[in-house]
Amino acid sequence: MPAMSSALSSAAASSPDELSVDVPALARLLDGRYRDVRDLVRTNLAEHASILEDAETMSCDDFRQRVLDVVQLMADTGQTGFGFPAEYGGGDDIGASIAAFETLALGDLSVVVKVGVQFGLFGGAILQLGTKPHHDAYLEDLIHARLLGCFAMTETGHGSNVQALGTTARYDADAQEFVIDTPDDRARKDYIGNAAMHASHAVVFAQLVVDGEGRGVHALVVPIRDDEGRPMPGVRIEDCGQKIGLNGVDNGRLWFDGVRVPRTSLLDRYAIVTEDGRYFSEIENPDRRFFTMLGTLVQGRVCVGGAAINAAKVGLAIAIEYGLHRRQFGDPGGTSEEVLLDYGMHQRRLFPLLARSYALHFAQERVAADLHAVFSDTSADGAAELARRSLESRAAGTKALGTWHASRTIQECREACGGAGYLSVNRFDALRADTDVFTTFEGDNTILMQLVAKGLLTDYKDSFEDLDQIGMVRFVASTAVETVLERTNARTILERLRDAVPGGGRGADDSPDAGLLDSSYHLELLTWREEHILSSVARRLKSGMDSGAEPARVFSLCQDHVISAAHAHVERIVLEAFLDKLETLDEGSNRDALKVLCDLFALSCIEDDRAWFLEHGRLSNARAKAVTAQVNELNRRVRPVAQELVDAFNIPREVLRAEILEFSGS
Numbered sequence: 001m002p003a004m005s006s007a008l009s010s011a012a013a014s015s016p017d018e019l020s021v022d023v024p025a026l027a028r029l030l031d032g033r034y035r036d037v038r039d040l041v042r043t044n045l046a047e048h049a050s051i052l053e054d055a056e057t058m059s060c061d062d063f064r065q066r067v068l069d070v071v072q073l074m075a076d077t078g079q080t081g082f083g084f085p086a087e088y089g090g091g092d093d094i095g096a097s098i099a100a101f102e103t104l105a106l107g108d109l110s111v112v113v114k115v116g117v118q119f120g121l122f123g124g125a126i127l128q129l130g131t132k133p134h135h136d137a138y139l140e141d142l143i144h145a146r147l148l149g150c151f152a153m154t155e156t157g158h159g160s161n162v163q164a165l166g167t168t169a170r171y172d173a174d175a176q177e178f179v180i181d182t183p184d185d186r187a188r189k190d191y192i193g194n195a196a197m198h199a200s201h202a203v204v205f206a207q208l209v210v211d212g213e214g215r216g217v218h219a220l221v222v223p224i225r226d227d228e229g230r231p232m233p234g235v236r237i238e239d240c241g242q243k244i245g246l247n248g249v250d251n252g253r254l255w256f257d258g259v260r261v262p263r264t265s266l267l268d269r270y271a272i273v274t275e276d277g278r279y280f281s282e283i284e285n286p287d288r289r290f291f292t293m294l295g296t297l298v299q300g301r302v303c304v305g306g307a308a309i310n311a312a313k314v315g316l317a318i319a320i321e322y323g324l325h326r327r328q329f330g331d332p333g334g335t336s337e338e339v340l341l342d343y344g345m346h347q348r349r350l351f352p353l354l355a356r357s358y359a360l361h362f363a364q365e366r367v368a369a370d371l372h373a374v375f376s377d378t379s380a381d382g383a384a385e386l387a388r389r390s391l392e393s394r395a396a397g398t399k400a401l402g403t404w405h406a407s408r409t410i411q412e413c414r415e416a417c418g419g420a421g422y423l424s425v426n427r428f429d430a431l432r433a434d435t436d437v438f439t440t441f442e443g444d445n446t447i448l449m450q451l452v453a454k455g456l457l458t459d460y461k462d463s464f465e466d467l468d469q470i471g472m473v474r475f476v477a478s479t480a481v482e483t484v485l486e487r488t489n490a491r492t493i494l495e496r497l498r499d500a501v502p503g504g505g506r507g508a509d510d511s512p513d514a515g516l517l518d519s520s521y522h523l524e525l526l527t528w529r530e531e532h533i534l535s536s537v538a539r540r541l542k543s544g545m546d547s548g549a550e551p552a553r554v555f556s557l558c559q560d561h562v563i564s565a566a567h568a569h570v571e572r573i574v575l576e577a578f579l580d581k582l583e584t585l586d587e588g589s590n591r592d593a594l595k596v597l598c599d600l601f602a603l604s605c606i607e608d609d610r611a612w613f614l615e616h617g618r619l620s621n622a623r624a625k626a627v628t629a630q631v632n633e634l635n636r637r638v639r640p641v642a643q644e645l646v647d648a649f650n651i652p653r654e655v656l657r658a659e660i661l662e663f664s665g666s
């Protein structure tokens with residue numbers, strides 16, 4: 001095992017009111033069932049930690065090669081193959097592959113994204129969309145990174161709206177080949193990881209045309225380079241060039257001009273084309289077919305969310321440790337200056353983000369477990385189908401909140417380290433630049449939040465996947481609004497009664513503080529917010545439609561409201577995941593510390609949205625102020641165990657790297 005912080009082996013001394021943390025036990029809890037997998041990745045990260053420095057010193061081409069070398073070395077240890085079938089050299093364990101990917105994000109993020117492209121996107125598409133002949137042809141080589149590939153979905157003209165892609169794959173029955181074409185520059189494949197230098201093959205998403213009839217977007221395996229690394233005939237490749245971050249990944253553009261591939265290149269799990277040019281699919285509805293295909297690729301989204309949350313932990317580990325040593329200002333008569341973390345504002349800036357990282361960690365653990373369960377279950381009954389839809393929604397929401405959280409946290413931590421935070425050697429440079437795009441790829445966050453809202457508004461009805469935005473508005477206006485209103489109204493009467501009491505109906509006294517640390521009160525507030533927003537969105541959509549407005553216009557006018565509903569929903573399920581985790585823990589110091597973090601997370605959410613709660617009469621002025629005072633008090637309680645709480649992230653010292661930590665004497 002790589003070296004860890006000394007605090008990992010010692011529990012802090014405690015007084016009755018003071019929290020203490022058993023760091024090794026908390027680290028074990030965070031690692032969960034995949035501790036060995038995570039330890040393997042930590043060992044690999046420590047071994048290749050010099051790549052963090054290489055990112056700053058090497059030329060772009062050299063660094064891309066270095067990233068590839070590290071990915072291939074890691075593949076040799078089995079770290080990247082957990083999610084693939086054992087018969088091809090994989091580990092047959094999807095949960096393990098997510099744990100490995102998340103842990104990898106403690107280190108260089110170009111390596112993470114290169115791994116994501118090669119094994120998650122390229123490998124995942126062949127595994128999930130292909131059938132045995134494709135698995136036999138490619139999986140063993142790609143798992144061992146001998147065959148390098150890319151995932152060519154996005155085009156310059158279409159990223160979020162994949163159904164509107166322009167690339168075509170026409171079946172030529174005489175030759176039994178597909179002919180791939182890029183009709184214009186808007187249809188060129190863009191931003192494609194691994195395409196500019198390393199990939200020999202691409203999974204290309206294109207509009208399938210069979211016997212003159214368009215069949216929607218399907219995926220095909222297309223060789224793009226020959227054995228010498230030259231583009232195949234008809235393939236044009238261009239480098240996307242320098243990016244804000246992730247410059248160890250070779251993103252590129254692809255054009256296809258009459259490129260011919262055999263009929264068997266079609267990844268045909270969901271649709272086949274016969275030799276004589278007939279198209280068959282068990283899923284008749286083309287929209288449903290498309291969303292079913294895309295749904296099988298949800299793992300990438302889950303992985304990116306988990307990676308972002310872990311990147312945020314790295315930022316917090318550096319900023320909190322630095323804040324415990326760095327002194328600035330203080331009592332003029334005193335002998336030494338104050339440490340930064342003793343300042344209330346410093347605690348304010350960092351501890352709610354620390355609490356949110358823990359909350360998101362447990363929410364991510366839940367979504368990863370759901371993914372593992374759903375993809376290990378081969379039944380196709382209604383319950384399995386509903387579980388898939390609910391997973392897609394949960395994955396979208398957790399990815400969006402996790403990646404937004406990473407950007408916000410890393411920036412705050414950078415500032416919390418002052419000028420030192422700006423030096424590349426202290427890691428924030430790469431962390432900030434490399435995580436930035438996590439909010440965009442694997443689904444733009446704003447689009448993902450619309451997906452979450454769509455699921456809520458339609459209550460995951462059968463037709464959920466067939467609906468575009470316009471269809472969704474019509475659906476809500478015609479049938480779903482009653483269901484949403486029924487669901488939400490049932491609670492309202494009960495809630496109004498409770499509302500009459502400032503303490504949420506719980507405290508024996510009527511003081512503004514009453515019941516503020518009651519977890520069920522937190523959950524009720526967040527649930528009430530979600531249901532209130534959801535029902536008012538449903539009403540607005542319906543009244544817009546009733547007034548005769550165009551569905552597209554109605555949706556566009558309500559869009560911010562729709563996103564708020566999704567946001568409220570995801571924060572509620574994150575809180576629930578944290579509370580569920582607390583339920584599983586034995587009484588003891590770690591449970592107490594996590595309860596404080598959970599309270600801090602919940603009250604910070606309420607405080608962040610206190611204007612809304614005030615507007616809607618759910619908080620009185622006095623209670624809103626009491627929430628703020630309680631957040632400060634919780635920060636004060638976290639302060640003595642802040643170091644232990646980041647030590648429990650178990651980030652190898654080698655990848656923490658930051659020089660400021662050595663300078664500060666730790």
Ligand SMILES: Cc1cc2nc3c(=O)[nH]c(=O)nc-3n(C[C@H](O)[C@H](O)[C@H](O)COP(=O)(O)OP(=O)(O)OC[C@H]3O[C@@H](n4cnc5c(N)ncnc54)[C@H](O)[C@@H]3O)c2cc1C
Nearest residue numbers: 151152153154158159160191192193440441442444446447
């Ligand atoms: C570094 C990097 C690596 C990538 N790697 C790959 C890869 O390997 N393979 C691949 O296929 N793709 C890849 N992508 C592409 C990525 O998945 C897309 O950029 C992403 O899906 C967003 O698409 P877009 O860029 O076309 O943005 P758009 O879809 O045009 O969105 C632009 C903005 O408009 C907003 N917007 C769009 N539609 C709506 C709407 N209906 N309502 C409200 N707002 C809207 C979005 O929220 C967003 O803020 C990569 C991108 C980058 C930057």
